[in-house]
Every structure is written in structure tokens, then in C-alpha cells.
Amino acid sequence: MKKKVLLMGASGSGKTSMRSLIFSNNPASLTARLGATIDVEQNHVRFLGDLILNLWDCGGQDAFMDSYLSTQQSTIFQHVGVLIYVFEVESRNREKDLEYYRNCLDALRRYSPDASIFLLVHKMDLARPPREQVLERKAEELRQVSGDVPVTVYGTTIHDESLYKAWSGIVHTLIPNASVLSRHLAILAHACSATEVILFERTTFLVIATSNPPAAPSFSAPPLITSTPSSSFTSNGFTSTSTSTSTRTTSTATVTSQHAVNVPEPRENDPHQLAPTRYERTSELIKAFKYSCSRVREEFHALEMELGEFTAVLDELTRNTYVLIVVHDPTIETAALRMNIRLARQKFE
Ligand code: GTP
Secondary structure, three states: OEEEEEEEEOOOOOHHHHHHHHHHOOOHHHHHHOOOOOOEEEEEEEOOOOOEEEEEEEOOOHHHHHHHHOOOHHHHHOOEEEEEEEEEOOOOOHHHHHHHHHHHHHHHHHHOOOOEEEEEEEOHHHOOOOHHHHHHHHHHHHHHHHOOOOOEEEEOOOOOOHHHHHHHHHHHHHOOOHHHHHHHHHHHHHHOOOOEEEEEEOOOOOEEEEOOOOOOOOOOOOOOOOOOOOOOOHHHOEEEEEEEOOOOEEEEEEEOOOOOOOOOOOOOOOOOOOOOOHHHHHHHHHHHHHHHHHHOOOOOOOEEEEOOOOEEEEEEEEOOEEEEEEEOOOOOOHHHHHHHHHHHHHHHO
């Protein structure tokens, strides 16, 4: 099953940068070197089993946009599953951006009326505070321009985890059996006495599904993992060791300490609350760690974290996925969690 995803927006709005972070594991610092996209660049990413994401990164220069909306209209806009339209939060060409967006919406209505539409208000790091208000104003403007077409708006920047939140949300809508997956993850969570089990796509580390425990168990939950943008685990109090085997290299990180950075603390009267940004933060951190591994020519395979309050094991589940198991019971050994992952593999393949 192939899902066509159109990535559109003005030139310089940041489309290729986000693609390079999410799909090619590059750090934000390298995006400044990216050249303008000429015409359309296509990528294929295999998600779970049969689901293939066919991403069309459409160069945003006026000449290309005009051509997508005229001679190439049917090629570009037919069979679209998702349109992701990127707007710079502080654009100097606001009117022109909106005009192109309106024209793209019309073309999409004609050729792919069922496509889902996601609008990214991007480069939020450049917005003048208070950023929530800036985003809300921009989102309102975009909803008005979209008229009766339903749209989902996210505020994003390549400099924090917001990009992963948006893309995980988008990808989640493309996965047909997400609720079945969640049920299986809940069974795995139960078997491991885990607080939560999270399934990630292998290349992008976007969240595919979670076990979503209905009633949180009784524990005092610190933020799952904390980070500063594009930092490596080592600089954050994580230590990493790498060991080579004859068949593959395993990079293992052990968390020895942590410092909360911009993570909402659990409320005093509610010790069960987990940090709401934990999924996208984990995606961002693992990607940063994978990048660190690649710089020392090691391949990332698995991760274990042991803190006083919780243990987490991240390991391959299937060819296209990783699973993260988080446990708050100190009597449960990581080896047991790894064994359960091994045993669960067949079910998920
Ligand atoms: P075209 O290929 O011409 O359509 O442009 P594009 O939309 O692909 O833009 P691109 O990804 O090449 O990004 C343009 C510039 O924006 C690069 O220098 C990026 O480093 C920068 N950029 C991308 N995302 C962000 C962001 O979130 N914040 C900031 N401050 N800069 C960003």
C-alpha cells in the first residue's frame, strides 16, 4: 500500500530541512548547507510491512509552483493521501504564500478530494514571544483561508521536538491498523508489567503506536528523557559504550543522571503524570544518538537506560520498527524485557 505525501510551501520555508532531519537522520546544523530543491524530489520509506510512504518534496520557487499548478497539475495532485503545506511563521511574502496555498487547495480538491491536509507553521524558533499566541493567530488565519476544508495545524521548528510531534501525528493517520497495534502493545506492556510500550518506525523514529495505559500505575514519574536540541547523550549526562560482535555492532547507552530541560514536571498532587512531550522527545534524542553513532562509524542497534525510578529498553521489534518498554518496577530485569521483545517479534512481523 503506497501513500503519496505532498510536501509543499514557499521556497526557503524549510521543507527539505525537515525531510533531511526526519528521513535522513541529519542534524539541524547541517540544513543551512542545503540547496534549493529543483522541481520535485521523491523519497520512499517503508513503514510497517506493506505501508510505503511516497514523499514528494516539491521545490517552492515561483517557477516550479506555477508549473505544478498548470502543466503538471494532474501529475502532482492526483492520488494524494496527505498534503503537508509549510508556512514560515515570519514570512515576508504572506499574501503570495496564501495565494499559492489557495490554488493548491483547489487543485487538491479536484484531483484528490479525500486527502488529509496538515499545515505546518514552521521556524517557530524565530517567532517573537509569546509564541503560543503567534501560533494561534497564524492557525486561525490559515483555517479561515482553508474555508470548509478540514485542516490540522502544527507549530514546528527543526530546533526542538515539535517537528517529531507533527510528523508522528501525520504518519499516524496513514497507518490503517494503529488501534490493533495499540492493543498488541498493551498486551506486551501487561506481560512486562510495563508503564508504557511505544512503537517507533525504524528509519525516522516517528511514533507509530503506543500501549496507552488507561489507568496509570502508581509511581512517581520523572520526565522520561530530557534533552537540549541536537545534543548527544554524552553531553547530557548519558554515557555510551559500543561493543562490536562478529555479525553486528551494538551501541548501548546507559543513563547515569539526568537534568530536566523545559520538561513539565508532574503536578504535585498527581504523581502518576508522565511528561506529555515524552514521545517526540524520545524520537529526537534517539535520532541525535544515532547520528553520534554514525559519526564514530558505529551502527545503532539497541539502548538500555537504568535510573533509580525507571528502566527503559529500546530494541528492534520487526524489520521496520523499534519498541521502547518503560518499567517503573525495580525488580524487573532488563534481560527479561529483552526476552519478551524477542518472544513478541513473531506476533508483530
Ligand atoms: P526550496 O527547496 O527552495 O523549496 O526550499 P525549502 O523549503 O526546502 O527550504 P530549506 O529546507 O532548504 O530551508 C531553507 C533554510 O531554512 C535553511 O537554511 C535551513 O537551515 C533553514 N531552516 C529550516 N527549518 C528551520 C527552522 O525551523 N528554524 C530556522 N531558524 N531555520 C530553519
